[in-house]
Amino acid sequence: MLDQAVVDPLIETQDLMVIYPNGTVGLTPISLEIYDHEITVLLGKSGAGKTTLLRALNLLVLPATGSVKVRNIGLLSASGNIRKHRRKTGMIFQQHQLIGRLTVLENVLMGRIGHYPVWRSVFPLGQKERRWALECLDRVGLQEKALSRCDALSGGQQQRVGIARAIAQKPSLVLADEPVASLDPAASIRVLSLLRSICKEDGIPAVISLHQLEFAREIADRIIGLGDGKILFDGTPEDLSGSAVDQIYGKIDQMKHTEALT
Numbered sequence: 001m002l003d004q005a006v007v008d009p010l011i012e013t014q015d016l017m018v019i020y021p022n023g024t025v026g027l028t029p030i031s032l033e034i035y036d037h038e039i040t041v042l043l044g045k046s047g048a049g050k051t052t053l054l055r056a057l058n059l060l061v062l063p064a065t066g067s068v069k070v071r072n073i074g075l076l077s078a079s080g081n082i083r084k085h086r087r088k089t090g091m092i093f094q095q096h097q098l099i100g101r102l103t104v105l106e107n108v109l110m111g112r113i114g115h116y117p118v119w120r121s122v123f124p125l126g127q128k129e130r131r132w133a134l135e136c137l138d139r140v141g142l143q144e145k146a147l148s149r150c151d152a153l154s155g156g157q158q159q160r161v162g163i164a165r166a167i168a169q170k171p172s173l174v175l176a177d178e179p180v181a182s183l184d185p186a187a188s189i190r191v192l193s194l195l196r197s198i199c200k201e202d203g204i205p206a207v208i209s210l211h212q213l214e215f216a217r218e219i220a221d222r223i224i225g226l227g228d229g230k231i232l233f234d235g236t237p238e239d240l241s242g243s244a245v246d247q248i249y250g251k252i253d254q255m256k257h258t259e260a261l262t
Contacts, residue, residue, distance in 0.1 A: 011033070011068065011069070012068075013033075013069075015065060016030045016053075018229075026229055027049050029066060030053065030066075031066075032231065037200075037205055039199060039200075040220065040221065041224070043225050044248055045227075048211075048226040048227050049230070057207065058085065058086060058175055059076050087169070088170075089169075089174070090167060090169045090173070091177075092159070092177070094177050094178040094182065098161060107161055111133075134146060139198060140163050142157060142164065155182055159180070159183065171204060173205055174206040174207070176206060180215070193218075195219075220236075220237050222234070232247050
């Protein structure tokens with residue numbers, strides 16, 4: 001982890017709380033800081049609050065109380081700031097969120113639309129943007145699939161298109177919501193390793209929600225363990241002890257999880 005004492009955070013939350021319309025508490029008041037160059041994994045079992053916290057960092061989930069502050073932008077609750085933040089935030093989704101009938105290249109170009117005014121985005125983007133999209137596809141090993149329909153690709157390939165679309169934004173931050181939940185273990189580690197490699201090469205911090213402990217240990221610089229909407233652990237993979245894992249997953253759940261890997 002970075003020496004956080006001498007680095008201003010990229011994102012800072014203060015007493016962030018989420019309550020859903022049915023009264024369910026998605027997050028208890030959470031205060032945390034996200035720093036440059038770190039790969040942060042939000043780890044926990046289903047319903048722990050991982051996705052809620054990740055989406056709250058982009059105000060895709062609106063907090064009941066508290067605030068999200070972004071360096072060089074300010075509070076996201078202020079008028080106009082959320083659009084600025086989202087323009088510089090690459091999102092990678094569990095179900096890819098690609099348009100199947102469009103080509104791979106067209107889907108990656110969607111990552112550039114937020115950089116243009118609405119009137120401009122209704123027209124085809126120019127050669128400069130197309131070249132950049134092809135460069136992004138080359139980085140994920142899919143340039144030869146540029147003119148293929150997205151719905152003709154495998155799940156792992158589609159998620160690599162999702163990574164290419166995110167980096168096409170030239171983001172300051174990547175948020176990835178359970179990006180390998182629908183993939184087999186071999187494809188999962190390939191996708192996560194690729195995402196980590198690109199973020200490290202470009203100096204882009206990433207926040208990734210995962211429920212798989214082994215993947216979190218493999219790719220994270222920092223792990224934030226969650227349960228019932230609370231932070232239960234915040235530290236390096238090396239600091240994640242057996243007792244901390246038990247607290248995050250529950251002892252019985254962790255035993256089942258370990259047996260499934262053997």
